[in-house]
Amino acid sequence: MKQASTPPDDSLQIRCPRLGHQIHFAYCKKENMGLPCFKTLDCWHIHFQVVEYLQQELSPAEWQDAFEKPPTPKVLSLAELIEKVQKLAPKK
Numbered sequence: 001m002k003q004a005s006t007p008p009d010d011s012l013q014i015r016c017p018r019l020g021h022q023i024h025f026a027y028c029k030k031e032n033m034g035l036p037c038f039k040t041l042d043c044w045h046i047h048f049q050v051v052e053y054l055q056q057e058l059s060p061a062e063w064q065d066a067f068e069k070p071p072t073p074k075v076l077s078l079a080e081l082i083e084k085v086q087k088l089a090p091k092k
């Protein structure tokens with residue numbers, strides 16, 4: 001059976017290995033600050049032609065940022081998040 005070339009609608013949800021619960025493709029497509037989650041290709045390749053679809057949807061720079069950049073170490077990403085929150089927090 002040939003795979004679909006477009007994503008399934010939101011009625012299809014799969015288990016997210018990162019979150020541990022059911023999600024739909026629309027979430028995965030924007031999870032990473034507007035870019036797809038780095039796991040999107042692994043999770044959705046059995047449901048439709050996700051690589052071809054996202055290569056058409058994303059610019060080369062967006063593809064690079066989403067799928068080809070080395071991941072940020074957890075400690076560094078947590079430190080960056082803390083710094084952002086501190087900047088946004090009202091001063092007392």
